Amino acid sequence: MKLSLKITEALIREVRKDLDRAHPYAAERVGFVIGRCTRSRSGIIIFGSRYERVPDAGYVEDHSVGAMMNQRTITAAMQIAYSEKVPIFHVHTHFGKGKPKFSGIDLRENAKFVRAFINVCPEYPHGALVLSDTDMSGLCWLPGSSKPRRIDQFTVVGSCLRKTL
Amino acid sequence: MKQTLIRQSFLGPNSDAILDALTVSVVGTGGAGSHVLQQLSHVGVGNLLPIDPDKVEFLNLNRLVGATFRDAQKGQKKTTVSKRVANSINPDVRVRPHSKPWHEVMDVLRDADVIVGCLDTYSGRSQLEAFARRYLIPYLDVGMDVHSVGDHYVISGQVALSMPGDVCLQCMGIITPDDVAKEAYGAAGGRPQVVWPNGLLASAAVGMLIELVTPWFRSESLSLLRRYDGNRQTLEPDGWMSSNLRRECKHYTVAEVGDPHPFWISSKKKRVS
Amino acid sequence: MVAKRSLAVHERVVPQMSEVNLGALRRFSSDASTFTEAGLRYIHLPKLGLPTGCTPSEADGLLCMDARDGYPTRLFFSERIATTARTLNWHMTVTVAGTVWHAFSWNGIPSSEPVEVLLGHLNAFVS
Numbered sequence: 285m286k287l288s289l290k291i292t293e294a295l296i297r298e299v300r301k302d303l304d305r306a307h308p309y310a311a312e313r314v315g316f317v318i319g320r321c322t323r324s325r326s327g328i329i330i331f332g333s334r335y336e337r338v339p340d341a342g343y344v345e346d347h348s349v350g351a352m353m354n355q356r357t358i359t360a361a362m363q364i365a366y367s368e369k370v371p372i373f374h375v376h377t378h379f380g381k382g383k384p385k386f387s388g389i390d391l392r393e394n395a396k397f398v399r400a401f402i403n404v405c406p407e408y409p410h411g412a413l414v415l416s417d418t419d420m421s422g423l424c425w426l427p428g429s430s431k432p433r434r435i436d437q438f439t440v441v442g443s444c445l446r447k448t449l
Numbered sequence: 450m451k452q453t454l455i456r457q458s459f460l461g462p463n464s465d466a467i468l469d470a471l472t473v474s475v476v477g478t479g480g481a482g483s484h485v486l487q488q489l490s491h492v493g494v495g496n497l498l499p500i501d502p503d504k505v506e507f508l509n510l511n512r513l514v515g516a517t518f519r520d521a522q523k524g525q526k527k528t529t530v531s532k533r534v535a536n537s538i539n540p541d542v543r544v545r546p547h548s549k550p551w552h553e554v555m556d557v558l559r560d561a562d563v564i565v566g567c568l569d570t571y572s573g574r575s576q577l578e579a580f581a582r583r584y585l586i587p588y589l590d591v592g593m594d595v596h597s598v599g600d601h602y603v604i605s606g607q608v609a610l611s612m613p614g615d616v617c618l619q620c621m622g623i624i625t626p627d628d629v630a631k632e633a634y635g636a637a638g639g640r641p642q643v644v645w646p647n648g649l650l651a652s653a654a655v656g657m658l659i660e661l662v663t664p665w666f667r668s669e670s671l672s673l674l675r676r677y678d679g680n681r682q683t684l685e686p687d688g689w690m691s692s693n694l695r696r697e698c699k700h701y702t703v704a705e706v707g708d709p710h711p712f713w714i715s716s717k718k719k720r721v722s
Numbered sequence: 723m724v725a726k727r728s729l730a731v732h733e734r735v736v737p738q739m740s741e742v743n744l745g746a747l748r749r750f751s752s753d754a755s756t757f758t759e760a761g762l763r764y765i766h767l768p769k770l771g772l773p774t775g776c777t778p779s780e781a782d783g784l785l786c787m788d789a790r791d792g793y794p795t796r797l798f799f800s801e802r803i804a805t806t807a808r809t810l811n812w813h814m815t816v817t818v819a820g821t822v823w824h825a826f827s828w829n830g831i832p833s834s835e836p837v838e839v840l841l842g843h844l845n846a847f848v849s
Contacts, residue, residue: 290585292614292703320707322584322820323716324559331585331706369710407714427717441585441613443671445562445662447470552817559820572791576817579760583820619761630792633814700761709757709819711766 286436287424289413291317291332293442299335300415303377310343312350312376316361317413319371330371330409330424330435336364349389351376358397365405372401373422375413383448384416386423394432398425411435419448453539454493461664469495471662474561476500476551476577478527480642481591482567483514483534484651490535490542492659498561499531500547500554512644551577563661565589565654569640571628578611578618582701585613587661589654592623593677595641604646604679607687608653610661612671614703616696621674621687646679653677653684746837751783759818763787765836766819773847775806784823785840787833791816794832797843798823807849 295317303313316336322329342357365372374397378384386394394412401410402425411424411432422435440446450458450465457464471494475482478501486499505513505520505527513527515534528546535544547554558564564586566577574590581588593606611617618624653675660666673696674687690696708716744765747754751767758764767783782800790796791814802812802824810826817823831842 292585294614294703321713322559322708323556323713325556326560329559329584329707333704333706407717439562439585441587443667444664445587447467447562552815552822555817555820555822572816575760580817580820583759617760626789629790633791702758705758709755709766711753711755711768712819712821715768 286327287330287409287426287433288327288437288439289319289330289332289422289435290439290441293440293444295332295335296415296440299375300377302335302337303375303415307343307351308340309345309347310351311347314338314351314353314374314376316364317373317375318364318368319373319408321371321408327436328409328426330373332373333370336361352393353397358400361397362400362404365401365408365410369405369407371408372405372410373413373424374398374411375415377415380416381418382416383419384414384421386412386414386421390414391423394423398432451493457492459665460659464663464665465493467662468493471562472496472498472560473563473565473658474498474500474558475531475565475567476558477567477569477573478531479503479509479567479569480512480644480647481593481651481654482565483512483516483527483531484648485565485567485591485654486531487514487534487538488651488655489658490538492655493539495542497531497535497542497544498547498557499528499535499544500549500551500558501527501531502548502550503527505530512642512647514644514648555580559584559586561586563587563589563658565591565658567591567651571624571632574618575624575629578624579701581611582613582617583706585706587612589658590618590623591650591654593642593646593650593679595643595679602641604643604677606646606650606677606679608650608657608675608677610657610671610673612673613701613706615671615673615698616690617698617700619700620696620698621690623674646677649684650677743836746835747840750837750840757819761788762790764818767840772803773805773807773844775849776847777804783840784818785836785843786818787836787839789833793829795839795843796825797828797840798825800824802826803847805847807847810846 317332318334320331320333338357344352344354346352398410409424409426413422420438423432424435425432438448454465473494475485478499504524505516507521515530526548528548532544532546535542564581566574568574578588588611590609595604674690675684677684744754751770753768755766765785769780770783771780784798786796812826814825828846
């Protein structure tokens with residue numbers, strides 16, 4: 285079964301623009317891509333529907349990591365998942381070109397907050413995305429699954445249609 | 450690069466790989482659709498999904514590319530002709546024909562990267578566009594018409610690209626609710642159709658698709674609408690589209706994508722294998 | 723005059739349907755919900771109970787609150803319904819939200835409160 289994510293060029297641009305902004309004390313920013321889904325012959329397709337920023341006050345001041353969300357931020361994302369019944373994907377950036385990889389800290393933290401999203405909205409996949417300057421990677425927890433799997437294909441739809449594996 | 454595609458290397462590095470990985474569905478494989486499929490096979494698109502429930506008839510032979518007299522005698526499926534044409538050009542192209550109305554194979558259609566619509570009803574085109582918008586699939590609509598004006602005939606048509614986030618066929622004035630309403634009450638029947646406008650419009654559609662997926666040419670804004678005057682033999686970008694770079698669709702929101710919640714839930718129960 | 727040049731952009735702004743309206747509808751379908759597509763407002767009515775004499779006795783309904791196909795409003799169903807009230811002309815199959823819907827010919831129900839529109843269409847099943 286193939287797992288794909290499709291997102292418009294405009295939405296990705298909005299995400300990058302927000303994540304590029306400097307933060308008063310966090311070394312980097314994070315946000316959430318709110319999605320929708322469908323099932324196709326090949327598997328599941330997740331669509332980026334909109335972007336939710338994390339406000340400046342939504343971070344813990346912790347200089348040992350690039351960015352750490354506080355509980356209020358996670359609760360706000362859980363509330364969206366619960367009330368709107370939508371998939372939620374945490375997103376941040378790693379600079380550089382090529383296919384980005386999640387760090388060990390990313391993987392550890394992803395598992396914690398994604399579990400929270402699953403608890404309030406178990407019918408949908410949830411997960412995390414990481415962007416480089418040129419590409420993206422993602423992990424997804426499918427409904428009923430305790431372990432994440434890699435998102436197999438990304439398609440950015442805009443002035444140029446771009447597919448990456 | 451494959452030997453067969455050497456002459457199109459100007460489309461960009463890796464353009465052969467890009468095209469080979471692409472999945473294009475052509476919905477309606479009649480007059481215009483048959484041209485589109487033939488060209489997509491030539492240019493190296495790797496995955497083709499021709500969708501059409503109809504069979505070849507003698508009255509199709511004036512314009513159905515690849516269809517033979519024997520096909521009409523046999524009542525061959527149009528999508529079988531599509532596959533035959535595609536694989537005769539490129540044995541490696543992966544053609545999955547569906548001889549059904551497109552709404553019976555929506556699970557397959559959701560996997561398309563691009564949909565080219567060559568249907569002959571406003572209602573069909575409108576619904577197919579709505580489907581493509583919902584699943585973030587660029588939709589190329591090919592339309593041609595022959596109608597009488599006074600004592601002579603007029604051939605007209607257009608190729609339009611309906612892109613998620615940009616103007617739609619309603620915004621472009623190509624399909625209006627009145628068109629669909631009149632069609633609901635009007636008599637269906639054979640409309641005049643000829644091969645050369647189909648070929649010209651199909652070629653324009655393929656050109657727009659190539660512009661979308663390969664880096665060979667980047668205009669200031671993506672060309673969305675080309676209008677055809679079959680009497681003057683011209684195909685021109687629409688003036689309003691070309692000049693209006695800040696375009697916003699009044700009918701579709703980008704946020705309205707994927708399945709509404711109850712449909713996602715119910716799709717789990719009738720999971721397609 | 724060659725190609726159609728009516729480039730006037732539709733000015734319709736899709737109004738939101740209030741929770742009050744949906745509350746009234748949820749007496750007929752407890753999980754009623756709304757969405758839009760192509761600038762038209764739809765109300766999804768899962769497991770909509772149908773009047774006596776219908777087979778099946780319930781089906782998923784989709785109410786279109788705006789004009790389409792030459793009708794001021796429309797009620798679609800996930801399957802064709804038989805009724806003892808009259809012979810219905812199931813003349814249309816459409817795709818909305820990636821799903822197939824069926825409709826019979828029943829015109830003249832104007833757009834008003836959703837529950838009034840629904841009842842106007844359900845009258846087709848009542849002799």
